[in-house]
Amino acid sequence: MLGLGLDRCLCLLYPIKYTSFKARFLVFTIILSMALILAFSLIFRILPAYPTTAETKCLSFGCTTTTNGGEIYTYIRYLTSSAVLITSGFLLYLVRFKLKLHLSQKLKTQNLRKFLTTF
Numbered sequence: 001m002l003g004l005g006l007d008r009c010l011c012l013l014y015p016i017k018y019t020s021f022k023a024r025f026l027v028f029t030i031i032l033s034m035a036l037i038l039a040f041s042l043i044f045r046i047l048p049a050y051p052t053t054a055e056t057k058c059l060s061f062g063c064t065t066t067t068n069g070g071e072i073y074t075y076i077r078y079l080t081s082s083a084v085l086i087t088s089g090f091l092l093y094l095v096r097f098k099l100k101l102h103l104s105q106k107l108k109t110q111n112l113r114k115f116l117t118t119f
Helices: 002-013 022-046 067-118
Strands: none
Touching: 002 022, 002 067, 022 067
């Protein structure tokens, strides 16, 4: 979601320049974010929770994870969610700014037409 939000923001900020490298940027951003999340999950959740014995203390797979891994997972979820929220807010601001700019330009041309037709 973060890559898609950045893609939309760049489309609004630089519409002409961005079309030349649009697909490469979106794919690179998505691959990079997936690699980072996979690396954090591997380092903090999967490797510490690797069972040393064949038997577990409970019947569920969720029992094998560590408490530190659960905390790191929670932090990663909050971090990615807040990044998506911030990007969405910035995108909303850009859309409102572009719409206001378009409407003000439209009103100027309408006022100019009215002014010219009155004389």
